[in-house]
Amino acid sequence: MSLLTVSNLTKSYRCGSKTIAAVDDVSFHIDPGETLALAGPSGSGKSTIARLVLRLIEPDAGRIEFEGNDFLALSGAALRARRTRLQMVFQDPLAAFNPRATVARVLDDPLRIHGIAARAERPRRIAALLERVGLTADVAPRAIHEISGGQRQRVAIARAIATKPSLIVLDEAVSALDVSVRGQILELLLDLQRQERIAYVFISHDLGVVRAIAHRVVLLEGGQIAESGDARTVIDAPQSAIGKALVAAAPRLNRIRP
Amino acid sequence: MTALASIRDLTVTYRRDGNEVAALKTINLDIVAGERLAIIGESGSGKSTLALAIAGLMPRSSRIEGRVDWLLPSSPSSGAKAPLGGRDIGFVFQDPSASLDPVMTVGKQIAEVAYTHLGLTWPQAYAKAKSLLERVRLPDPDSALQAFPHQLSGGQKQRIAIAAAIAAGPKLLIADEATSALDTILQAEIVALIRRLVAEDGMTLLFISHDIALAAELAERIAVFRHGELLELGMTAQIVGAPTQAYTRTLLDAHIGLDAAPLLNRAGLDA
Amino acid sequence: MSPLRCFLRTPEAVAGAILLAALIAMALSAALLFPGDPQAIAGPALLPPFQDWSLPLGTDRLGRDVLAELFHGARTSLAVGLAAAAAALAIGSVVGTLAGFAGGLVDEVLMRITDAFQTVPGFLLALAFVSVVGPSLGIVVIAIALGTWPGPARVARAEVLSIRERDYVAGARVIGMHPLAIAFREVLPNALPPVLAMSSVIVAAAILTEAALSFLGLGDPNRVTWGGMIAEGRAVLRTAPFLSIVPGIALVLTVLGVYLAGEGIVETTAVRRGLS
Ligand SMILES: Nc1ncnc2c1ncn2[C@@H]1O[C@H](COP(=O)(O)OP(=O)(O)OP(=O)(O)O)[C@@H](O)[C@H]1O
Ligand SMILES: Nc1ncnc2c1ncn2[C@@H]1O[C@H](COP(=O)(O)OP(=O)(O)OP(=O)(O)O)[C@@H](O)[C@H]1O
Ligand SMILES: [Mg+2]
Numbered sequence: 001m002s003l004l005t006v007s008n009l010t011k012s013y014r015c016g017s018k019t020i021a022a023v024d025d026v027s028f029h030i031d032p033g034e035t036l037a038l039a040g041p042s043g044s045g046k047s048t049i050a051r052l053v054l055r056l057i058e059p060d061a062g063r064i065e066f067e068g069n070d071f072l073a074l075s076g077a078a079l080r081a082r083r084t085r086l087q088m089v090f091q092d093p094l095a096a097f098n099p100r101a102t103v104a105r106v107l108d109d110p111l112r113i114h115g116i117a118a119r120a121e122r123p124r125r126i127a128a129l130l131e132r133v134g135l136t137a138d139v140a141p142r143a144i145h146e147i148s149g150g151q152r153q154r155v156a157i158a159r160a161i162a163t164k165p166s167l168i169v170l171d172e173a174v175s176a177l178d179v180s181v182r183g184q185i186l187e188l189l190l191d192l193q194r195q196e197r198i199a200y201v202f203i204s205h206d207l208g209v210v211r212a213i214a215h216r217v218v219l220l221e222g223g224q225i226a227e228s229g230d231a232r233t234v235i236d237a238p239q240s241a242i243g244k245a246l247v248a249a250a251p252r253l254n255r256i257r258p
Numbered sequence: 259m260t261a262l263a264s265i266r267d268l269t270v271t272y273r274r275d276g277n278e279v280a281a282l283k284t285i286n287l288d289i290v291a292g293e294r295l296a297i298i299g300e301s302g303s304g305k306s307t308l309a310l311a312i313a314g315l316m317p318r319s320s321r322i323e324g325r326v327d328w329l330l331p332s333s334p335s336s337g338a339k340a341p342l343g344g345r346d347i348g349f350v351f352q353d354p355s356a357s358l359d360p361v362m363t364v365g366k367q368i369a370e371v372a373y374t375h376l377g378l379t380w381p382q383a384y385a386k387a388k389s390l391l392e393r394v395r396l397p398d399p400d401s402a403l404q405a406f407p408h409q410l411s412g413g414q415k416q417r418i419a420i421a422a423a424i425a426a427g428p429k430l431l432i433a434d435e436a437t438s439a440l441d442t443i444l445q446a447e448i449v450a451l452i453r454r455l456v457a458e459d460g461m462t463l464l465f466i467s468h469d470i471a472l473a474a475e476l477a478e479r480i481a482v483f484r485h486g487e488l489l490e491l492g493m494t495a496q497i498v499g500a501p502t503q504a505y506t507r508t509l510l511d512a513h514i515g516l517d518a519a520p521l522l523n524r525a526g527l528d529a
Numbered sequence: 530m531s532p533l534r535c536f537l538r539t540p541e542a543v544a545g546a547i548l549l550a551a552l553i554a555m556a557l558s559a560a561l562l563f564p565g566d567p568q569a570i571a572g573p574a575l576l577p578p579f580q581d582w583s584l585p586l587g588t589d590r591l592g593r594d595v596l597a598e599l600f601h602g603a604r605t606s607l608a609v610g611l612a613a614a615a616a617a618l619a620i621g622s623v624v625g626t627l628a629g630f631a632g633g634l635v636d637e638v639l640m641r642i643t644d645a646f647q648t649v650p651g652f653l654l655a656l657a658f659v660s661v662v663g664p665s666l667g668i669v670v671i672a673i674a675l676g677t678w679p680g681p682a683r684v685a686r687a688e689v690l691s692i693r694e695r696d697y698v699a700g701a702r703v704i705g706m707h708p709l710a711i712a713f714r715e716v717l718p719n720a721l722p723p724v725l726a727m728s729s730v731i732v733a734a735a736i737l738t739e740a741a742l743s744f745l746g747l748g749d750p751n752r753v754t755w756g757g758m759i760a761e762g763r764a765v766l767r768t769a770p771f772l773s774i775v776p777g778i779a780l781v782l783t784v785l786g787v788y789l790a791g792e793g794i795v796e797t798t799a800v801r802r803g804l805s
């Protein structure tokens with residue numbers, strides 16, 4: 001049975017007199033432990049889908065089924081409790097945290113809110129989470145703006161896995177990172193997936209990265225699905241016009257490299 | 259091969275909260291007239307600092323040692339005449355909305371550069387602005403002249419910023435992460451546009467990026483920076499094909515292209 | 530540079546700080562220097578200033594010590610000004626945060642209430658409230674706060690509206706934080722700086738409003754206030770103008786001091802934020 005099933009999801013925005021269909025009748029599903037990539041040019045609706053799936057915004061139409069339940073039917077405390085299973089990592093890790101927060105507080109929040117660990121036990125749990133994402137416990141007291149971008153994204157991942165989710169939505173989570181740091185974060189994500197069977201919705205416009213880490217890919221254009229299928233099959237031989245354009249536009253080293 | 263600018267022992271230190279940060283350490287580099295030179299390196303390696311120092315735009319809180327000598331063909335004395343930002347050097351930044359004035363029409367912003375540096379009258383400057391918008395292949399240049407920046411998409415804004423940067427016919431165009439905020443399709447379009455404009459006008463290009471593949475597609479020479487030092491400088495084919503520095507090799511290996519070995523296999527998840 | 534040294538760089542801020550320090554010193558030392566009842570008779574009536582060095586600023590119509598009254602009046606002015614401003618800022622930030630964060634109907638209702646309060650002049654509101662409920666220090670504080678909170682509420686709401694859209698608020702929702710906790714723990718603290726920037730103006734206005742209420746006889750009758758002193762002196766304005774002028778000057782200097790020091794603080798924080 002699939003972990004997340006999205007059917008006929010639709011969301012439009014009014015922009016002056018015009019209505020923009022940001023997401024237009026989109027359906028897809030994800031199995032446990034699987035990585036599904038959402039790729040497409042800017043404005044194709046990738047982030048809107050992420051926000052819909054996380055119930056940060058409400059759809060105009062469509063269904064979202066998560067872990068066998070109607071996710072759109074939840075509200076209030078029931079929704080907040082279910083959120084432990086469904087987490088998100090944002091593109092800009094600096095914007096994704098309260099500017100006044102410290103690393104410890106950022107990781108303390110989910111543990112406290114969901115009663116995952118008693119107060120006395122939390123510092124130990126925080127240290128363990130930091131270690132899990134390849135950081136040491138001594139970054140805990142530091143302010144969020146006092147650590148590097150790569151470290152920050154690790155903290156964001158630590159926060160996302162604190163509640164033991166079955167699905168994490170990563171919206172351009174590695175796009176703002178340096179190439180070398182990006183590789184390490186991708187390795188970390190794969191490692192977590194292997195050990196805890198976490199599924200990912202991996203949003204990116206970089207097809208090279210998508211091809212390297214996703215099982216399946218959904219290519220979007222103008223809020224609609226242009227093409228979907230096995231990541232390597234789709235990217236190696238795209239059928240849709242947008243797929244071909246995206247592949248053609250990707251910078252390549254092998255054109256120069258012998 | 260004539261140098262447009264020659265950088266000798268350039269050292270830049272920033273003062274911040276009482277301590278000094280060395281952003282560039284004794285850099286020696288010649289920028290050849292008419293070449294496309296890429297500067298690559300990780301975040302904080304000093305790429306932007308180099309661009310600002312070349313353009314003479316360093317903030318006051320910084321200390322600069324060493325020399326940047328210019329051999330501008332336009333200057334009669336052909337000596338060390340300082341170039342003029344806007345006229346001799348065009349700048350394109352990563353975030354186009356930050357370099358465009360939100361309350362001025364796009365046409366006026368471009369025309370202003372032509373008016374100030376080329377001594378044109380306003381009507382001539384506007385005509386020049388329109389022809390520039392055509393050159394950067396903006397659809398419907400007439401209505402774009404009247405548009406405000408917020409009415410344009412990211413890619414369109416970046417074209418406007420490029421049009422403004424080349425309005426005065428600079429000798430050197432500096433693009434600092436000019437395509438990093440765009441998606442790959444727009445990025446490829448902007449890179450093609452820069453390449454065409456540089457070729458048509460015989461401009462020299464300094465292209466700053468942390469994406470080695472992108473830099474390799476555009477540049478003839480690549481300079482690799484790390485921790486404020488110039489690690490390696492060479493022709494693109496040599497840097498990409500036979501780098502002498504281990505760090506350059508790490509950068510190349512970190513690139514995940516469409517032909518990269520999937521990370522997924524190593525994770526063994528496919529079953 | 531340390532915040533204090535940064536703050537003391539502008540001469541305006543230094544002047545404000547000195548005035549404010551003098552006022553606070555007066556308020557704190559009033560009970561020490563003039564331990565008795567300031568409203569008790571201390572000497573002959575209408576003694577002009579600088580005549581008798583035990584009564585340096587002279588006496589009023591009833592023979593009360595003007596200097597003692599001035600010191601005790603500083604206490605009232607400062608207490609009422611700070612308390613009223615604190616109350617107005619607290620009410621304003623809570624209402625503004627709730628309105629901005631909840632949006633929709635809650636926002637609509639709260640902002641209409643704010644409008645209603647803002648359309649009635651604050652002073653009239655305070656006047657009506659005190660005349661109905663009766664004058665006492667607490668009531669005067671509430672009356673002044675009642676007319677002042679809409680300003681901070683609007684500023685807080687505008688700030689919250691922009692912060693609400695940031696990723697970190699979405700992040701807090703994703704980890705399942707309660708909406709009220711998000712509003713008050715995550716959003717409000719980051720919306721406060723521009724609201725607090727208004728505090729100098731609000732404190733100054735509150736001090737003036739309190740003086741005006743006392744002048745009209747609506748202050749706490751058991752306390753000496755500068756407004757009350759000016760009103761007292763009005764009857765003998767021609768023969769003993771100093772009775773109105775002395776508390777008047779104190780009032781002007783206090784308001785000026787509060788305002789200058791407040792501006793200095795805003796400037797300092799703006800500079801520091803600009804640097805980082
Ligand atoms: N709050 C909003 N109000 C109005 N329009 C919006 C809003 N959010 C998104 N849109 C529009 O919806 C469309 C899809 O936007 P979305 O952010 O989902 O794109 P994206 O694929 O994530 O793009 P990017 O790669 O640039 O992040 C765009 O046309 C955008 O302008
Ligand atoms: N105005 C400044 N004041 C103080 N330090 C600065 C300033 N600008 C840059 N630095 C520091 O100088 C170093 C080099 O910065 P620079 O911006 O040149 O790097 P970069 O290679 O352009 O990085 P990025 O890829 O992130 O843009 C960094 O350590 C940075 O923190
Ligand atoms: Mg997006």
Ligand SMILES: [Mg+2]
Pocket residue numbers: 305306307434435
């Ligand atoms: Mg830079």
